Amino acid sequence: MPTKQLIRITFSVGLLLTTLGSPPELAADALIDSCNHCHDGIKKDIPIIDGVSSYALEASMLAYIEGLRTARPYEGEDMKSIVQKLSEAEFKKLLQHYASQTFTPVKQAFDTQLAAKGKALHESYCERCHTEGGSLAEDDSGILAGQWKGYLIEEIMHYKNGTREGDKKMVSTIKTLSDEHIQALAEYYASQQ
Numbered sequence: 001m002p003t004k005q006l007i008r009i010t011f012s013v014g015l016l017l018t019t020l021g022s023p024p025e026l027a028a029d030a031l032i033d034s035c036n037h038c039h040d041g042i043k044k045d046i047p048i049i050d051g052v053s054s055y056a057l058e059a060s061m062l063a064y065i066e067g068l069r070t071a072r073p074y075e076g077e078d079m080k081s082i083v084q085k086l087s088e089a090e091f092k093k094l095l096q097h098y099a100s101q102t103f104t105p106v107k108q109a110f111d112t113q114l115a116a117k118g119k120a121l122h123e124s125y126c127e128r129c130h131t132e133g134g135s136l137a138e139d140d141s142g143i144l145a146g147q148w149k150g151y152l153i154e155e156i157m158h159y160k161n162g163t164r165e166g167d168k169k170m171v172s173t174i175k176t177l178s179d180e181h182i183q184a185l186a187e188y189y190a191s192q193q
Contacts, residue, residue, distance in 0.1 A: 031090055032097055038074065041106060044148045046074070051103025054095035055140040061091070068165040070158055103137065105146020110190040118188025121181055125173050133192055145192035152186045 041048045049057060063069035064080040071080035086094070122133060126144075130136075134144030144152065158164035159174045160182070177185075 031094065035094060035098075041104060044150050045154065047147055047151050048103060048106065048143075049098045050101035051137050052098060052143055053137045053140045054099040056137070056142045057095055057098055058091075059140075060142070063165070070163050099137070103143050103146065105193045106148055106190070107193055108149060108190050110149070110187045112191070114184045114187040115191040116188075117181075118184035118186070118191075121177075121185055122188055125177075126185070129167070129170065134189055135192060144189045147189060149186040149190045152189055153182055156182050156185070 035049075038046050039049045041050075052060075060069070061079070061083045064071045064078075064083050067080075069079075071078040083091075119133070122130070126134065129139060129141045130144055131139055132145075134141075135146070137143055155164065156174060156177075159166055159171050160177070165171070174182075
C-alpha cells in the first residue's frame with residue numbers, strides 16, 4: 001500500500017476512534033505514529049523533533065501555515081497541508097508529546113577540522129540564542145546539535161536566500177556567512193553525538 005494512503009488511513013482511523021469515544025491515547029498514538037513515519041531520525045533531510053521544546057515546535061509548525069517556511073513535498077504531502085489538517089487538540093497533543101521525549105543525536109560522519117572552525121563560528125555568532133553548542137531545548141530556539149548535516153545546511157540556506165523567515169538578527173548574520181562557514185557550522189553540530 002502506498003505510504004500516502006497509509007498516512008491518510010492512519011489519520012482517518014485516529015479521527016474515527018476519537019469520534020467513537022475510544023480512549024484518547026489510542027487516537028493520539030495513531031497521529032504520533034504518522035508523524036514518526038518521517039521524524040524518526042533515519043531520514044537525513046528531515047529533523048528529529050523528539051525533545052524539541054513545545055514553543056520551538058509550535059513556532060516551526062506555524063511558520064509553515066503562515067508561509068514563513070518552505071513546505072517542500074515529501075511522499076506526496078507537505079508540512080503546511082499536514083499542519084493545516086490538525087485540530088487544536090491534536091496540535092497541542094503533538095507539542096506536549098514531542099517536548100516530553102528525549103532528543104537522541106544522530107550518529108554521522110563529520111570533518112574534525114571543519115567542526116573546529118564551526119565551533120568557533122558558533123561561539124561568535126550563534127551561542128547567544130543556541131546555548132551549549134545548540135543542544136538545549138530550553139533555549140526555545142530549536143536543537144541544532146546532533147541534527148542531520150544535510151537538513152541543517154538546507155535550512156540555513158533557506159534563511160540565507162530569503163525562502164525562510166526568522167529572527168532578524170539571526171538572518172542578517174546568516175547572510176554574511178560563506179558556504180564554507182555554513183558547512184563548518186553543520187560539521188560542528190554533527191560532531192555533537
